[in-house]
Amino acid sequence: MMKFYENLSEHEKLEGHEISQSLIQAQQWLAHLTGEDVKACLELAFPNKPKTVSNYYNFICKDIQDNGNHPYSDPYYWAGFICTGL
Numbered sequence: 672m673m674k675f676y677e678n679l680s681e682h683e684k685l686e687g688h689e690i691s692q693s694l695i696q697a698q699q700w701l702a703h704l705t706g707e708d709v710k711a712c713l714e715l716a717f718p719n720k721p722k723t724v725s726n727y728y729n730f731i732c733k734d735i736q737d738n739g740n741h742p743y744s745d746p747y748y749w750a751g752f753i754c755t756g757l
Contacts, residue, residue, distance in 0.1 A: 672752070674700050691754050698749040706735035706742055 678693035713731060717724045735742045743749065 672697075675752070694752060694754050698752065701749045702744045702746075703741060704743055705740055709735055709742065 675694055675697035678696050679690065682689045682693070710732060713728055717728065720728055
């Protein structure tokens with residue numbers, strides 16, 4: 672969702688096609704994200720990993736290793752996000 676809102680912020684005037692295009696771009700970004708990209712995003716989001724975040728970070732890193740180069744390429748991770756009311 673952060674990438675979706677980042678994409679939205681690039682438009683001065685939001686109309687239906689900009690919103691749907693922003694969502695499509697965010698879904699494609701997530702589907703093509705590599706394990707290293709995920710780790711970099713987590714490092715940016717949680718620079719001073721507290722214990723609870725550290726456990727989550729370790730879980731995600733193991734999940735990334737188990738799922739190969741593009742851990743979120745399966746539509747299971749990104750297809751559930753939709754735009755309504757355009």
